[in-house]
Amino acid sequence: MFNNPFDSFHNIVAEAKEEREQLDRLLTISTPRERLLVAAIAVLLCILSAWLIFGSVARSLAVDGVVVEKRENPPGGGRSVRALVWVDSGIAPRIEAGMPVVIEPDAADGETLTLGGKIKAISAAPFSGGPAASVPAAPVSLYRVDIALEEGVDPGSLAGRKCRIVIELGRQSPIALFRMRRS
Numbered sequence: 001m002f003n004n005p006f007d008s009f010h011n012i013v014a015e016a017k018e019e020r021e022q023l024d025r026l027l028t029i030s031t032p033r034e035r036l037l038v039a040a041i042a043v044l045l046c047i048l049s050a051w052l053i054f055g056s057v058a059r060s061l062a063v064d065g066v067v068v069e070k071r072e073n074p075p076g077g078g079r080s081v082r083a084l085v086w087v088d089s090g091i092a093p094r095i096e097a098g099m100p101v102v103i104e105p106d107a108a109d110g111e112t113l114t115l116g117g118k119i120k121a122i123s124a125a126p127f128s129g130g131p132a133a134s135v136p137a138a139p140v141s142l143y144r145v146d147i148a149l150e151e152g153v154d155p156g157s158l159a160g161r162k163c164r165i166v167i168e169l170g171r172q173s174p175i176a177l178f179r180m181r182r183s
Helices: 009-027 032-054 174-182
Strands: 057-072 079-088 100-105 115-124 140-149 162-172
Touching (some): 057 174
Antiparallel strands (some): 057 162, 115 140
């Protein structure tokens, strides 16, 4: 600002005034477009924080398994399937009857099929033989899951097919989900 001692005082003052005006233009939000941008960012932050507090996120568990049999249920009039799945021993107690489930069988001919339903029952399946039988506290266990299919859903020839089973464990707010992951 005051670098050259031989410059006139008026020139130095004029340069300093120009620098201040440039800074003022950079620091102020004066155009309507800039005000609109600041308002849009504020609205976006309000929506995000409202979703974090009042929104909900579905928690689900996806497991691989094999459909072992298909059944007709005359008393209830519906259809059901039984599948054998490998589930983490810590998560298995959280799975209860009545939870929504989606079955996605492996596509043999490129056909994508999804079957919806609810869990009727889940129980530990006895596993005999092999090296895993000697491990008393395995992290993953074999479970038998009975699934009642939705009305009008035809399971077709699912018996013996590998499938992916997605179980909805529940819904919770996103902020509760973040708190759970920290601990």
